[in-house]
Structures are given as C-alpha cells and as structure tokens.
Amino acid sequence: MNNTHDHIVKSYDExxxxxxxxxxRMGEMAAAQLEAALDVxxxxxxxxxxxxxxxxxxxxALEQEVSHDVMRLALRGPMARDLRVILAAxxxxxxxxxIGDYAANVAKRSMALNLAPPLPHTRGLGALGRLAVQQVRDVIAxxxxxxADxxxxxxxxxxxLDTLYTGLFRELLTYMMEDARAITPCTHLLFMAKNLERIGDHATNIAENIWFLVHGEDLLPPREKRDETNTAV
Known part of the structure; x- marks a missing residue:
C-alpha cells in the first residue's frame, strides 16, 4: 500500500x-523575444x-501545454497547497x-517605424525596454x-518603469506638437512604449502570484503606481 502511495506522490511531484x-522555458523565451525586439x-x-x-x-504553444498539464494535475484532487501551485502556474x-505578445507587437511596430528616418527618442525606448527585460527575468527567477520577498x-x-514611461510619453507628445512630420513615427513609438509598460504590469502580476503561492490569501502591502499619462497634457 505504501509503495502505491509513494508512487502516486512521486508521479505527482514529477x-x-x-x-x-x-x-x-516560456519565461526565458519571452525575455529573449523582448531583448531581440529591442535589438531590432x-x-x-x-x-x-x-x-x-x-x-x-x-x-x-507552450502555454497550451501548461494548460493541459494544469488540467491533468487539477483532476487528481490536489491538497490546498498544491492547488495554489496549480492556480499560480x-x-x-x-x-x-x-509578455510574448507585447514583444511581438514591438517588433511589428519597429517595421512601421523603419519607414521614417531614425528618431533620437528610440534611446528612451531602449532604456524603458531594458528595465522591462530586467523585471521579466527577475520575476521568473x-x-x-x-x-516572495x-x-x-x-x-x-x-x-x-512607470516613471520612465510617463517621461517618454510626455517627451514624444511635445515633439509631435513641434513637428507635424514626426506624428506618425512618434505614434508608433508611443504604442511601443505602452507595450513595454504593459509588460511591466504583467511582471507585477507574476510577482503577486508568487506572493499568493507562498502566503496564500495574506494581503500584499499597497503598491505605488506612477503612470501619469492619463493626466499628461
């Protein structure tokens, strides 16, 4: 009987x-995609x-594999602790x-951006992107x-990341008002910057799920948000 129980536990752990x-593997692929998108x-x-x-x-495709594996584990009647592992996964x-979708969106926008002469503001986008990559890599680790800490x-x-995004957003708006020719390429940059800001939000979601995984329903401390683009003029 014990052997059967041990086998079930071992199989579940595997x-x-x-x-x-x-x-x-998904996390590494998404971070590499984002780095590659910033490079292009x-x-x-x-x-x-x-x-x-x-x-x-x-x-x-990997997300589909994860969904199938989660379903298989869930059907085996997990204990409360294991259920947290499954839900968090x-x-x-x-x-x-x-995050992978947003990285692909940055790459798509880069192709449209290439139709116009280079803009100096891509440096600001690069700084925002490097911070987003760091957030993704750190949260996967x-x-x-x-x-949880x-x-x-x-x-x-x-x-x-929000502060950098808000600064770039305002800089691009100012540039667009000063030079009508810059409106189209700057619009692409604005969308790319928003993609990077959203990647930061998804890294934050993962961080919150790590907290849930470790601490259950214990409340997280409040978090500062500095995306002020809704009020930017």
Missing amino acids: EQGRLLGEIL VERRDDKAAERIIANDDAID LKVASDIER AYHAKD AAQRIRARDAE
Whole structure:
C-alpha cells in the first residue's frame, strides 16, 4: 500500500516539476523575444523583426501545454497547497504569454517605424525596454525560487518603469506638437512604449502570484503606481 502511495506522490511531484520547467522555458523565451525586439528597433532590421513575430507561436504553444498539464494535475484532487501551485502556474503562464505578445507587437511596430528616418527618442525606448527585460527575468527567477520577498521588491520597482514611461510619453507628445512630420513615427513609438509598460504590469502580476503561492490569501502591502499619462497634457 505504501509503495502505491509513494508512487502516486512521486508521479505527482514529477508532473509539478514538468509544469515548472515548461513555465521557466516560456519565461526565458519571452525575455529573449523582448531583448531581440529591442535589438531590432535599434538596428532597424525588418527581417529579424519578422522572425520575432513568427517565434511568438512557440510561446503560445507552450502555454497550451501548461494548460493541459494544469488540467491533468487539477483532476487528481490536489491538497490546498498544491492547488495554489496549480492556480499560480495557470496565471503565470497567461502573463508570460501576454509578455510574448507585447514583444511581438514591438517588433511589428519597429517595421512601421523603419519607414521614417531614425528618431533620437528610440534611446528612451531602449532604456524603458531594458528595465522591462530586467523585471521579466527577475520575476521568473523569483518564481523558480518561490521567493516572495524578491517578488515584492520586483513589484515595488514597477513604479520606476512607470516613471520612465510617463517621461517618454510626455517627451514624444511635445515633439509631435513641434513637428507635424514626426506624428506618425512618434505614434508608433508611443504604442511601443505602452507595450513595454504593459509588460511591466504583467511582471507585477507574476510577482503577486508568487506572493499568493507562498502566503496564500495574506494581503500584499499597497503598491505605488506612477503612470501619469492619463493626466499628461
């Protein structure tokens, strides 16, 4: 009887390990996609941008695998602690999939941006992007380690990304008002910047799910938000 029980526990642990591996692989792919997208903006490389857009399908496929594995684990009647692992995995995979989508969107916009002469504001976009990449990589590492304290620090750092985004947003609006020829390329940059800001929000969602995974329903401390673009003039 004990042997059967041990086998079931071992099998369950192996499936959880497989699920974790899939999510970590998804996270690495999404972070690499984002880095590549930022690189093609700098290099104005349409061919590389097309490859990034095509690669988004691989992240979507992995999310489907995660969903199937979560369903299989859920049907085995998990205990409360294991149920948190399963719920967090489903939510984290969804956030990573969205991060991959936003990275692909940045690559798509870069191709439209390349139709106009280079703008100096792509440097500001690069700084915003590097911070977004760091948030994604750090939060995936925190998820791997089940480190709620690291997740809380990453969550708090989102205010820094919001500040950079708001600054770039205002700078681009000013430039557009000064030079009508800049309206189209600056609009593409605004959408790209918003994609990066949303990636930061999804990294924050993952951080909150790490907290839930470790602490259950215990409330998180309040978080500062500094996206002031709704009030920017």
